[in-house]
Amino acid sequence: MVQTVKTQALDSAIEGDGSPAISLDAVSKVFGHAGDATHALDRVSLDVARGQFVCLIGASGCGKSTLLNLVAGLDQPTSGTVTVRAKRTSLMFQESALFPWLTASGNIDLALRLDNVPRSDRKDRVHELLELVHLEDFGDKRPHELSGGMRQRTALARALAQQADVLLMDEPFGALDAMTRDLLHDELEALWTRTGLTVLFVTHNVREAVRLGNRVVLLTSRPGRIAQEYPVASGRPRRIDSSQVAELAATITDRLREEVRRHGDPRS
Amino acid sequence: MATLEAELAGLDALELSVPPRKSRASRTWTTIWPKLGAIAIALLLWQLIVWSGWKPTYLLPGPVAVFQTLFDHLGDYVSAAAVTLQRAAIGFAVALVTGTLVGALVTKSRILRSAVGSMITGLMTMPSIAWFPAAIILFGLKESAILFVIVIGAAPSIANGFIAGVDNTPPLLVRAARMLGAKGFTAFRLVVLPAALPTYIGGLKQGWAFAWRSLLAGELLVLIAGKESLGRDLDTARQFGDYKAVYATMIVILVIGILVDSLVFGQVERRIRRRYGLVDAAATD
């Protein structure tokens, strides 16, 4: 079996030679051993071009987080190759991974500090990032003093602090109320347009995927495979309640239902 | 956009409803009265046993007589306690350094872990008094014999607290640190150590209890000429049949042990647990 994760951190590779920022080539991931092995991913091939916004959807347990972990380099594929051509990759975890002993500001500050941002610049940067997620009044609160949605927004600010060129997001807005989520969609879209970031975004919410992505990739469950891809044609800025978004979302939802039904079938 | 942000701020304010905080005095009173009540009940029980006539009062004097003795000789008790506390401080400091170092080495080395890991727990089950014969043989009737036993009593708890704290660092936080670019020692210092702190403080607290017990056992057994200490007082009082002084000394030992445990370690532990969000806010106030 081949086990390779390549991270090409060469500047030459990063400047537009047309090669994708993320490529997965026949990637499989098996957890556990022969008896009770879980085939989380099965020969998944996916290219994400530089500057693209790709949304990944699929039923619970179909291997979305596993895929992000492989791209982030936190785990190795069982077979196949994962290539990431980026200066810096940042991952926003599905569960809040904030450090409980640090305040919201402290968490963001630590990310900057580990990036060797000089102390004198850090205070302003932390404030900017908190403003971006609309938490400027909550910087001195510790994670346990924040609501679930606020923790997600703090984690988003911390992920953005790293100035990564590839951003991996695992259901980042799951705990947000609809209004805050819409606002953060706008912020994220604006940021993406401004910076030319490459984003791989996992979500359960089909409308959210269509609202944000250039492409929506649908995964099937156990083993996780790519079922279908949908390009999203409508222009930006988009609105989550626009008719084009709703229309494509309905098509994808039907397909997703079909996949889930197939699993409910005892013969499969 | 401006109204949207105002609405958002309104939502955030709703999400964080802050319960009204009680005044400092009333909070202090709430934490203190159960303790005062417990002390009152204990003294009452003691007095009831004396009144029952189970033992003649010269063998078991009542609380009033014992506290009378305590206050009459308060100066002596204070100076004896000072000697004992100084030994405790030195012994605990050495145990702190040793325990932490051993803990750090064990967490860093796989070989040391399998070699020493279970031995540390083994050491904790050894009653400290069983070390004294060896300590006296090796160090003589000297302070160093007492010190040795304090350290060997307290250091394993401290090392264990350190190791358990490091081992229980949530893997998610370690991965988050990795994504933020923290590797090796930086990740250890900035993430693993802070994550281990609450458990480590628990180890220190337990280490103190072991140190204090070993120390008093030591002062009873290792009589160092000319130096008054709480353990020595206890032994002298018993030998000369001054039973009121025996009980008075015991009260001093108990009170110091409790005060250090709750005021020093208890406070630090509570503060850290609150800071880390490890206490249920609704249950504490």
Ligand SMILES: Nc1ncnc2c1ncn2[C@@H]1O[C@H](COP(=O)(O)OP(=O)(O)OP(=O)(O)O)[C@@H](O)[C@H]1O
């Ligand atoms: N460390 C692991 N050990 C064993 N099995 C695992 C491990 N991590 C994931 N799995 C299994 O792999 C499959 C995919 O998990 P994954 O977390 O990637 O799902 P997901 O698509 O992110 O689900 P959700 O939408 O609920 O977050 C699941 O069946 C899960 O049980």
Ligand SMILES: [Mg+2]
């Ligand atoms: Mg997941």
